Amino acid sequence: MMNELKILNRLLPTLTQTPDVVTGPGDDCAVLKASGELLLLAAVDQVIGGVHYYSGITSPAAAGAKLMKRNLSDIAAMGGTPKWALLALAVNGHSEEWLLEFCRGAHEAGAAFGVPVVGGDLAELENKGEAGSLTILGEIAASEVILRSGARPGDRLYVTGEFGNSLTSGHHLNFTPRLREGRLLARKHFATAMLDVSDGLLLDAVRLACASQVDLVMNPGKVPLRAGAVRETAFSDGEDYELLFTVPQDRCGELERDWPSDFAPLHCIGTAEQGNGEVRTPAGTILSRNRKIGYEH
Ligand SMILES: Nc1ncnc2c1ncn2[C@@H]1O[C@H](COP(=O)(O)OP(=O)(O)O)[C@@H](O)[C@H]1O
Numbered sequence: 001m002m003n004e005l006k007i008l009n010r011l012l013p014t015l016t017q018t019p020d021v022v023t024g025p026g027d028d029c030a031v032l033k034a035s036g037e038l039l040l041l042a043a044v045d046q047v048i049g050g051v052h053y054y055s056g057i058t059s060p061a062a063a064g065a066k067l068m069k070r071n072l073s074d075i076a077a078m079g080g081t082p083k084w085a086l087l088a089l090a091v092n093g094h095s096e097e098w099l100l101e102f103c104r105g106a107h108e109a110g111a112a113f114g115v116p117v118v119g120g121d122l123a124e125l126e127n128k129g130e131a132g133s134l135t136i137l138g139e140i141a142a143s144e145v146i147l148r149s150g151a152r153p154g155d156r157l158y159v160t161g162e163f164g165n166s167l168t169s170g171h172h173l174n175f176t177p178r179l180r181e182g183r184l185l186a187r188k189h190f191a192t193a194m195l196d197v198s199d200g201l202l203l204d205a206v207r208l209a210c211a212s213q214v215d216l217v218m219n220p221g222k223v224p225l226r227a228g229a230v231r232e233t234a235f236s237d238g239e240d241y242e243l244l245f246t247v248p249q250d251r252c253g254e255l256e257r258d259w260p261s262d263f264a265p266l267h268c269i270g271t272a273e274q275g276n277g278e279v280r281t282p283a284g285t286i287l288s289r290n291r292k293i294g295y296e297h
Pocket residue numbers: 043044045074198
């Protein structure tokens with residue numbers, strides 16, 4: 001049996017906090033100073049052993065780091081600044097060390113972006129397995145929020161980074177959440193709509209197209225591929241954790257000039273046109289009606 005109290009006694013003192021945490025982990029709630037003018041962003045995502053990583057092969061620290069970074073990527077997709085995280089872990093068949101390593105992985109990945117783990121929960125599963133859930137809180141000025149629904153006909157379609165082969169290449173564990181890039185796009189009001197690509201470029205492009213009620217005309221030849229990626233499957237592999245966003249045509253020159261050279265590479269892969277949620281090629285092939293356009297559980 002896992003001794004929750006004993007583990008927490010070991011874990012909590014290792015979780016460094018930031019000055020805006022009035023009361024950190026250990027009470028019924030974490031008490032946090034919210035900044036007056038800003039909006040709070042909140043999201044939760046999980047990693048399940050065997051589903052989001054190879055259980056027994058991926059180290060617990062890498063799995064914990066992935067859990068934190070997937071959530072940071074959701075804050076990046078809004079253009080926000082991540083602030084605090086809550087980590088819930090349910091396991092069976094793992095040692096105390098395994099648990100602590102998982103939590104350390106999440107803690108260190110958050111610390112790299114100034115995000116402390118301010119609370120969480122530990123529970124034991126009835127059967128062998130492992131499931132981690134992380135709730136992320138972030139903030140953003142109301143005028144800067146980038147939703148999926150703001151793309152307009154005439155906007156250009158951009159991506160950061162590269163696509164495909166995420167699982168085999170290890171990118172699904174090693175990726176960097178595009179927080180700096182997301183902040184620039186929000187702060188300078190470049191992006192009209194944005195999301196982060198987790199289920200596959202095509203499927204997530206359809207989500208943005210549907211939310212904005214436009215068609216996206218995507219030039220497959222312009223999508224940058226990760227080493228080892230195959231063009232036929234790169235758009236549906238998923239777990240790229242890159243930003244997909246639209247920019248008004250008259251801001252594109254400024255965006256490309258302002259884009260810092262140490263940011264993830266920026267690529268224009270298409271345009272938004274009048275429509276109702278399809279993704280098509282310039283030749284008119286409707287990509288969104290292909291059989292497999294993204295990752296399905
Ligand atoms: N159990 C749930 N209850 C409420 N909202 C949910 C639940 N599961 C998912 N969602 C919401 O549905 C949306 C899509 O979820 P998901 O595909 O997991 O998003 P993401 O790719 O950003 O993690 C998100 O806004 C998420 O908050």
